Amino acid sequence: MCDRNKMIQVTAITAAYNAASYIENCIQSVLAQTVPCRMVIVDDASRDDTYAIAMRYAEEYPDRITVLKNEQNAGAAASRNRAVACATTPYVAILDADDWWQEDKTERQLKRLAxxxxxxxxxxxxxxxxxxISTTKIVQVPETVTYHGLLKGNVIPCSSVLMRREDALQYPMTHDELHEDYIVWLSMLRDGKTFAGVNEPLLKSRLGETGKSRKKGKSARMTYGVYRYMGIPVWKAVYYFCCYAAAGCKKYAGARGKK
Structure with a gap:
């Protein structure tokens, strides 16, 4: 059952699939935030101990952590949407199960929004x-971003985003076969929503071998697919894709990335 305590402003939204090796670190980072946060974890029909580990924390922190389970694998987008629907706080913050936050992450972002x-x-x-263990590679972000600027490359790390729950409901994630988060950010910006960045590494992003963006060729095809989904004409899509490719080479120089 979803917690109804309205004193807390932010709910962490986590879709988890076969994340038993990492999810404790993820959960602990939410519990350690300098402003109290809730967390909704949706286990996406994992085949390992992800659900059992998450439930152990839910039993220990019943007012803070809610765990839901998909009977069949539904994908990250649908799992995040289910978690957002369960949340009751004014804000939600996406956090992948293999990532974690710096302890003042949500506090800094709430201040930035204010x-x-x-x-x-x-x-x-x-x-x-x-x-x-740190690679010592920091991926910086701009203090703000525009629709046309974001088309040149997705500079918004999904696990770093804190947004109004009402916007997350209005712009649900879809199309797991593409970059579902990128579609949401672009759609919001196109509709006049605004984003602000904190150019400090408040997110700790674990490198992985199995993320869907791990293979750069596949990620490139998905990015071009986003352009076409957004209705970008072919000639503009090619231009933005070239910008994306150039930015990607610079972004990951000297480091291996998953997203």
């Missing part, structure tokens, strides 16, 4: 090895 009156906030990230 200062800028933006609709959503994102942050920089530090790339981590699979064992949780």
């Amino acid at each position: 200062e800028t009156k933006a609709d959503a906030c994102y942050a920089g990230r530090e790339l981590m090895h699979a064992d949780g």
Whole structure:
């Protein structure tokens, strides 16, 4: 049952699939936030101990953590949407099960939203090895982003985004075969929503071998698919794709990334 305590402003939204090796670190980072947060975890029919681990925390922190389980694998987009529907706080913040937050992440972002009156906030990230050790690679982000600017490359790390729950409901994630988060950010910006960035590594992003964006050729095809889904004419899509490719080479120089 979803918690109804209205004192907390932010709910972490986590879709988890076969994340038993990492999810404790993810959960603990939410519990350690300097402003209290809730968390809704949707286990997407994992085949390992993800659900059991998450339930152990839900039993220990019943007012903070809610765990739902998909009987069949539904994908990250549908699982996140289910978690958003369960949340009752004014804000939601996406967090992948293999990533984690710096302890003041949500506090810093709420402050940034108050200062800028933006609709959503994102942050920089530090790339981590699979064992949780830092690669020392920091991916910086701009303080703000526009629709046309974002078409040149998705600079918004999904696990860093904090946004109004009402916007997350209005712009649900779809199309797992594409970059579903990229579609949401572009759709919001096109409709006049605003984003503000915190250019500090408030997100710790674990490198992985199995993420759907891990294979750069596949990720490139998905990115071009996003352009076409958004109705971008072919000639413009080719231009934006070239910008994306150039930005990607610079972004991941010296580091291996999953997203």
